[in-house]
Every structure is written in structure tokens, then in C-alpha cells.
Amino acid sequence: MPRIVAVVVTFNRLGLLQKLVDRLGEIDGLGEVLVVDNASSDGTGEWLDVRGHTGEIPLRSRTLTTNRGGAGGFHDGLAWAIDREADLVWLMDDDGLPDPDCLERLLEEADNLDFWGPLVVDEADPSRLVFPIRLPGGTRVVHAVEDVRKAAKDDRIDGIVIPFNGVLVTKELVDRIGLPREEFFIWGDDHEYRLRAEEAGARVATVVTATVRHPSVGNLGTPMMFGRTTYNDSPSDLKHYCMARNNLVNLRDYRGPLHAAAFVVKTAWFYTFTRPSLARLRLSLRAMRAGIAGDYEGHRRYLS
Structure with missing residues (x-):
């Protein structure tokens, strides 16, 4: 088995973080959980200081001195995971909640992909996507989980992934393309990392049998x-x-x-x-x- 390290970036959402950390403790196959706290002011740092495990999985944390946004958090977290000898890094925000079998489903494609992730569904209505997907090869944008699964081939939609919401990235790819652009702070850093991965020839996909639940963000656009x-x-x-x-x-x-x-x-x-x-x-x-x-x-x- 590869060594898999989960990286969570959080900011002032202690309740959601606690729920996510508890879930990660229930998931088989994780070697370690690393939490990067973006200088939260809601007690997150104090809670993390006394939490050394989640289930049987070691939990480590860093509280940054200033808020560096999602981009800075994932930049530091991914580098930290690689330094801790991760073969695969599982990246996620604090407001997502992977299903108990999410990692297992993703790992079924470990030999075929370099940068891949699950469907991100509305926690209040799991039949709907939180982030609509434009299907490859056309202009059709789908919002329903059923439509995505119908369009999948071998349980995958190649060329599409929604980073950083439960995505796996290989150490080899990180060695090739580097870390997310920390200076972006928020918005676009995840998209840029996907574009960079594709430019480097990475095999990118969404695995439609794997699911992360996420609060609705309303209509996008x-x-x-x-x-x-x-x-x-x-x-x-x-x-x-x-x-x-x-x-x-x-x-x-x-x-x-x-x-x-x-x-x-x-x-x-x-x-x-x-x-x-x-x-x-x-x-x-x-x-x-x-x-x-x-x-x-x-x-x-x-x-x-």
C-alpha cells in the first residue's frame, strides 16, 4: 500500500473541522492527517494543540502566523506531506465530508491516474452536484449526479477534476510540477494547479463512484x-x-x-x-x- 497522507486546510470553521477530522479517523488506509490552520480566531488552534490522533490515525497540525488563504495553506500542507514521505496526498478543505468509502473508491484508480478526485455533492441533496461539471468534448454542463454517472466510462470522467475537494495527487506529479501558487491567496489556485498538471501530461479524472459531501454554494454564475x-x-x-x-x-x-x-x-x-x-x-x-x-x-x- 502507498503511504497516504490527508492534508486539510482550515480557517475559522471549527465545527466543520471537528466533524471532518472525526470522519477521517474512520477511514482505512490513511497513514496520517495533517491540518494547516490559517491563523483561525475561533479556538481551532487550541483544539488542534490537544488532539494527537483521530481514531488510530496520527493527527498533526500547524497554525500559521497569518491567514495565507487556501492557496498558501495547500502550498504549505502539500510540501509538509511530501516531507513526511507521502506517496499519495489527499487534499481537502474543512467544509467537505468524504463518504466512508471515498478513499477506497479513489484508490481503485491508483495505477491509472496522477491527479484525481470524487464527485462533490450537495450535503442537503446528494443527487445534485455542488460544482457543475462541463463534460469533455462539448459544451454540456451537468448538475445532476445521475447525468454524470451516465456519461462516465469505466466509472470515470477523464480530463475533469474538482480540486481541492478530496483529490489525490501523487508524489511523482508534485515532484514534476511543484506546489500550488501560494500568492493567489484564494480563487483560481486550484484551477491553476489542475491546468499545470494537464500541461505536464498528468492523467486527470473524476471517479464517479467516490463522493464528498459539501454545503451548497448556491447558483454559480x-x-x-x-x-x-x-x-x-x-x-x-x-x-x-x-x-x-x-x-x-x-x-x-x-x-x-x-x-x-x-x-x-x-x-x-x-x-x-x-x-x-x-x-x-x-x-x-x-x-x-x-x-x-x-x-x-x-x-x-x-x-x-
């Missing part, structure tokens, strides 16, 4: 341009700033300047016609300029 497309408009200035900056950088680096320019036009349209807001348009342009300039400190002004 507001319709715009007469319903022809959608735009991710978050009420949080922090999330929107990071989305605008990091998405532009990802498009520029992986799809080219024309796609990046199209995203700028799409943003301008959205905040001019779809949901007019001069303040949000200025925020978007400030974030995009920062991304082009390689400035990854501007989001800190929006941290509470």
Missing part, C-alpha cells in the same frame, strides 16, 4: 449577454478581487492574450450593463492591473 454566458459575481470584495486578478492571470498564462482580453471585456460588460456598478468595475480593473504587474499583495486591504 449570473447570466449575462442575453443568457449566452455567466459571470461569477461574489458579494465579497476579497473574493471578487482575487477572482478577477487570478482568473486573468490563468487565462493569460494557459489560454493566451486573446482569452485574457475577452475576460476583461466580459467583466466590463457585466458591471456596465448586467449589474451596473462603477465601484465594482473599478475594483475589477485594479485587481486585473495587479495581476498583469505580478502584484499579489493588493487583496490584503480587503481582509477583515
